[in-house]
Structures are given as C-alpha cells and as structure tokens.
Amino acid sequence: MVLGQANHDRCGEESEEVLPPGSRFQKIFFDGASRLTRSFPSVGSHLLDLTVRPLVGNHVLALLFQNHNERVIRQIKSFRRFLVVPDIHIGDSVMTQAALTGLRDFFPDAEVDYVVNKAAYPLISGNPEASRVLPLFNSGTFPSRAELGAIRRLTADSGYDLCLNFCPYLRDRDVVSNGNAIINFMSSAPDIILNETHPGRINHFLYQHYRFTRNLFLLVARPARRKPFKGVRLTFSDAAVEAAREFVSAAKLPPGQPTIFINPDTGSPYTRMPFEKQAELLARLAGLEVVILLGEGHTDAGIGARLRQRVPLPLQSKIKIIPAELSLEAYSALIDFSDIFISGDTGPMHLAAVRRYSRTGRYPFRNRTAVLCTFGATPARMSGYDSFQPGYLPANQDAPSWSFVFESSCRNITCLNKMYKTCRVIRCFEEADVEGLFRRIASYLELLSEQAPAQRGPAAA
16 A cells, blocks of 8 residues: 555445535635635634634533433443444554553453554554454545445444544544444543643543543553553554665665654645645755655655755755655654655644554664654644653653644644535744744754764565
8 A cells, every 4th residue: 555545446436525514604704714814814813713722622511521421331231242433544543552452450451443544554553452454445545335335334233332533534423323332532622632731731532532532541441450541552463564665775774873854745725834834844954964754745745856956966965755655664664764854734744753663573664753743734732742841741762752833824633624615825834933843953963963873774584
C-alpha cells in the first residue's frame, strides 16, 4: 500500500462515500464561519470563540453525556467481547490504539477486535492488545457504503458485549443494528473543548482516547493492571525495515552526519506550512552539516522535488527525495534512521511520535527521533507532541518533541474541523517564524554533536 494513496479497487455504489450525519448543516455553518473570518479576521474569530465554545464545551452537556454512558455500561451483563472502531484515517488508526490500552487495563483476557485503515494495517497488526486487527477502511475521506455494510455484518455476526465508536463519521446505528451496546467517543467532545480553557490539562486525542476508555470502565470494574500510560506503538515486518535500509544504502548517506527527515505534505492546506516558508527553512537547514530526507508528497504531489529545486545548487546533493512509491510501513521504518522529524499535523507526524518495535525482534529500533510539529489551523494540544509545554503529550521516543504554533489573526475554535472550512485566503501560517524553527533545530543538532555518534536506524540483532 502506497503512503496516503486511496485504494481504488471499489467501484459503483459500493465505493460511494456516505456523508456523515449533519453534513449539510456543517457545510453551511463552517462556510459561514469561513466567510465571517474572511471579512473580519480578528473580530470574527473572537466572536466565534465567544459563541461556539460555550455551546459545545459546557458542563451541563458534558454531564448529560456522562450520565448516558453510565446508564449504557451499567446495563451490560458481560465484558468478554469488544469492538473498537477508530476514525477511518491512518493517523487516527494509530492514535486510537490508546483505547485498547485503557480497555486491557481492566479486561486483560477479553476478546478485542480493532477495525483499522487498510494502509495502516501492517503497522498495527502486531499490537498485542488487540485479539484481531481487521483491515476494513480504505483511504477515503468518509466511509463508503461497502464499509458500512461490512461493519454491520461484523457486529451482527460477532455478538459483541460492547462497541466503542471513535469515528465521527459513523452514527451508532451505522455500527450496530441488533441491540449491541455502543458508546460514542463524541460524547467526550464537551470535556475536550472545556480542557482547552485549562492549559495544564493534557488534551491530546491520543491521551483522551485512553482516558475516556479508562474512566468508562472505572464505573463497573477495578483495573487489573496499573502501568503508567506512555503512548502507543507500531510493529514492523523485517521486509519493511530492509526496504528502509535499502533506501539508506542507495542514497549513500555520509556517515556520522545528523539526519533530518522532513515531511512537507499534509492532507489539508490548513495544516501545511506555505511553500515559500518551507523553501526558506529547507535552504537554511541545507547549509548545516546534515543530511536531509525529504518526502516527495502525495496530496501535494511533487512538493519535495519542487522544494529541493529552491535550494542553492551546491547544497541540493544533501537532500535525498523519498519516493512516493515507498510503502507506508517502510516510510515509517525509515523515520527511525533520522535524528529529527519535521511535519505538519498529519498522519506521518503520529507515525514518528510512536514507539517502534520489530515484529520478529531481528531489527531492534533506536526510538531516538526527536519530533517537531508545526501547526496552523488545528489546535496543537489536541494533536501535537511537546516535551516541555504544560498540557501537551510528549512523543513516545527517547528524544524531545516540540510543537510550534504559528500566529494567525483568524484562528478560532471552528478551525478544529478543517474538513468543512472554505477559506479563500489561508491565513493559518500568517506569521511563520522560520527563524525560530531553524534555531530550535540547529540547537538540538548542536547538542547531538556533543554526544557520541549514534547508528542510523534499527541494526540487526
């Protein structure tokens, strides 16, 4: 499966994506919000925060949802079989593994099925906290009719005691149709919005998936294990590691030099640093004694090659383009060969932040890649990783992580749903502090230079 590429083997009505509930209202509302901030950036954003935040994030609504969830879970007679359904996208398939950890804290011997994106399946299939990992979702924007049918058949045939629905594009009746108990993560939305007003609370979706599941089961059981939560994992095949090693060998990376891995692309223009700013940063970094691995791009196809062309010709040889044909699993394994990974808010950012394991144990991973996240529209505390700022979740690496939030005059709570935004002029990176980014990276590389040179990537055991 190619990174970020949709599976095209569906056809006709079976491949027709089903818009989520309330799509028409959301389109109208978010278009109106975009028009408001387009005409009045500062005033419009302030007005939206004053009106939308209290409506969505309030204690009364949070209490109503909590009471509903408590009634559902207290009616369950047995806790032997579970289905966990994450959002359909790659990054969400990775993050929602935290719910598996929360579930296993209470029911270590239960049967737990986990439905995932087909592209992410090779990375998640080795998770020991899932009894079965089921590759059901393709890489569409919304679920297709075929995927909805597959979920219904699964729940109808499997007799789950409880289904946990973490996908905002699936109604509960899309998941179950035969009386199975189901609880929806969207019921935690008021709490997550409220958390944004408390800077010290960790509000990352990954952590909130764990916390939501754990708090739910505390109503009916005592935890069987009490290990501290450190994050989630990915498990790699030997073939993926070998493909990454082959790329490194063919690229002829100079030994001993720090390696920077840059993912220049994201799934949305609202989370992608503007091309000119990325070109400026890349040129500055190429002037250091480093090797740069640069993604070719998928949503913005060819962005890597275009960025490389903006670097002075004598420095272009330092930049190695990672081809789009490299599989998602090999791409993710390649991250371990780098000292620092730079990305906007998108799936590869989460792939870089997790703990990496070899499925066979033949290739132990270093897990020493620093992660630098750049943020435009989306709330950084909900998605980004940072080892130093309060209220952030650090990356699950033996290296620091940072989240850089660029200034914007129109950023507001509605930017959380970037899928329905219709801004004609993208101001998300209005004040992109390229110099600050460069200084942070250079400072970390200087610190690395004072240490003994580390090997690149996982070595054969």
